[in-house]
Every structure is written in structure tokens, then in C-alpha cells.
Amino acid sequence: MAKNEDYDWINDPFDEKKIAEERERAGMSGASKTFVLVAVLVVILGIFAMLGLLLFGIL
Numbered sequence: 001m002a003k004n005e006d007y008d009w010i011n012d013p014f015d016e017k018k019i020a021e022e023r024e025r026a027g028m029s030g031a032s033k034t035f036v037l038v039a040v041l042v043v044i045l046g047i048f049a050m051l052g053l054l055l056f057g058i059l
Contacts, residue, residue: 012018
């Protein structure tokens with residue numbers, strides 16, 4: 001009987017609705033994922049462009 005009295009019914013760790021809400025809040029939206037992907041691609045292309053310019057002695 002003591003176990004039932006100690007159980008926290010408000011902050012139920014096995015509540016599937018709360019778990020789904022927390023995952024949704026923690027996740028990134030589609031637009032922000034796209035922005036991060038584009039930014040990473042621009043940085044990588046910039047690094048390759050600078051390396052190419054350095055290798056050919058243009059810079």
C-alpha cells in the first residue's frame with residue numbers, strides 16, 4: 001500500500017501523451033532543419049572554393 005501512496009500521479013513518467021508533447025517541443029521544425037542543411041552546404045562549398053583558390057594560387 002505504501003508504494004501506491006508514493007507514486008506521483010501528476011508527473012507520471014509513463015504518460016504517453018506527455019512523452020509525445022515533450023518530443024514535439026524538443027524537435028526542430030521542418031523549416032529550421034532546412035535552414036541548417038542549407039547553411040552547412042554553403043559553408044562546405046565555401047571551404048572547397050577557398051581550398052581550390054589556394055591550390056591554384058589565385059588568392
